[in-house]
Amino acid sequence: MSAVSTSSALPTAEQHGIKEHSDGRFGFVPVQTRSERFKSVDVADFGPVTGREAVWRFSPVAKFTDLTAGELDGSTYPVDTTDAAGSGVSGAAPGGVAPGGVAPGGVTVEWVGRDDARIGQAGQPEERASANAWSSFDSALAITVSGEEPQEFTLTRSELGTAPRGAHTIIEAKPFSQAVIILENLGQARLSENVEIILGESSNLTVVSLQEWDDSAVHLTNHFASVGRDARLKHVVVSLSGSIVRVNPSVHLVGSGSDIEALGLYFADAGQHLEQQVYINHDAPHSRSRVTYKGALQGEGARTVWIGDVLISNTATGTDSYEQNRNLVLTEGTRADSVPNLEIETGDILGAGHASATGRFDDEQLFYLQARGIPEDEARRLVVRGFLTEIVQQLGVPHLQERLNAAIEAELLGTEGK
Known part of the structure; x- marks a missing residue:
């Protein structure tokens, strides 16, 4: 019996009756788990944003095409910095940060180049706005916490203006350090940015992202966090104002005994769009996560979106996880979307669950x-x-x-x- 030559044989997919897709690929398989999403730091690797993509399906994408498709100003910008006692950064220029400025208590603030070794450690963009910001920034603002004494530090941005801007921030907690870092956002802005949060062994860090922008501001930000062995991160998102505010925290629990408490508070008024997409990736054994987001809506056209993804990988034995979202609707004409998702790849866990509720008084x-x-x-x-x-x-x-x-x-x- 003669063998069939490879030149005349049909492709495997066609042999089984699968037709070629319009994109020219046989047997296309969609992403099966949250961790498999495509990632790239190059904006050119992402297609145009249409609003049909899973990551954009709830967003008013037509209102910020300048941030997803346009050129962004990636230059440095003025910031104000204070510690718990109200002291400013040592050596800081008026309205700005001097390279190597050290706040009282040992928090270092400086602008670093794109070649800084910490850039990319905590995560990479999964969508075009994030990649556009990553491709655009000239220097990253780096906040480094060291020392075992508890510290509190506030960084305020209020002079970003109305031109489309891209930015990158690094927050690093050295092993065994403790701090509360408050990122305060005020004034006007059209901003796409990435924030990387890196926790060393046994560090304890609270990061509060406070959005009190002017009513016309548009803010798209992705927070990427990597939590080391026995480290604890409390990540808090507070969104109270701005026209469109989209804060997406992505937390990777990479060290045994790592812990994340993700908290969110938002209050949407008429015409506001406030969105949060939370992703917790349990990749290490004996890790713990708690996600609690609560919001209120009032006024015609007030809109909130919360998506919570939790992945417990097959290496994350002994995981303890729970996520919840609650929304309180105060008036007619509002809309709250709430989508909790839970993926479990191992049965050896302490517990996992999720809950979502939206209701009136x-x-x-x-x-x-x-x-x-x-x-x-x-x-x-x-x-x-x-x-x-x-x-x-x-x-x-x-x-x-x-x-x-x-x-x-x-x-x-x-x-x-x-």
């Missing part, structure tokens, strides 16, 4: 308060404050908790007050 709570003489408007404010207090109380920064409580009250009263 609890009439029983309002009735209880009104029956005790509290007017309806004040009763509603009390319910919302109580709903969001769970996140505020977990910050562990008293002056910031006080500030956020005041900002929430201002949102409820419909005043500026921030």
Whole structure:
């Protein structure tokens, strides 16, 4: 029996009746797990954003094509820095950071080149806006924490302007260090950026990303975190203002005993789009994660999006994980999308679960308060404050908790007050 020559044989896919796709590939297989998404630091490797992509399907992509497809200003920009006592960075120029500036307590702030060895350690872009920022920045702003004494440090940006901008920030916690880093965003902006957070062994770091932009601001940011052995990261996203704010934390638990507590608080007013896509990748044994995001919506066209992906890989034995998202709808004409996802590749875990809920006021709570003489408007404010207090109380920064409580009250009263 003569063998069939390879030149005349049909391709395997065609033999089984599979037709060639329009992109010219046989048997195309979509991404099967969250960790398999395509990654690249080169914007040219990503196609145009259409809004049909999984990562963009809830976003108003037509409103920020300058950040996904246009050229971005990647130059350095002014920042203000203070410690818990209100002291500025030593040697800092007015409104800026001097290279090698050291804040009281040992937090180092400096601009570093694209060849800095830390760049790319925590993660890489999975979408075009992030890659555009990565391809565009001239220098990265590096914040380095050392020393075993607890420290608190605030970095404020308020002069970014309205031109499309790309930026890159590195936050590194040296082994056994402890710190609270507050990234405060104010003023006008059209910004796409990447923030890399690197935790060394047994470090304990809190990073708070606070969005209190002007009403017209557009902010697209991806936070990539790598958490080492026995290290603990508390990552907090607070989004209260801005036209479009999209903060996507991606946390990789790479060391045994690593821990992430991801907290989120957001309050969307009329016409605002506030979005969070959270990804927790358990890659090491005996790692732990807790994800809690809570938001409120009021006003015509207020929109929030929360997507939570948790992957427990086959190497992450002994994992303990739970994620939840709660949304409180205050008026008609709002929309909250909430999508929790959980992938488990090993059965040897302590526990894993997820929950999501979106609803209106609890009439029983309002009735209880009104029956005790509290007017309806004040009763509603009390319910919302109580709903969001769970996140505020977990910050562990008293002056910031006080500030956020005041900002929430201002949102409820419909005043500026921030």
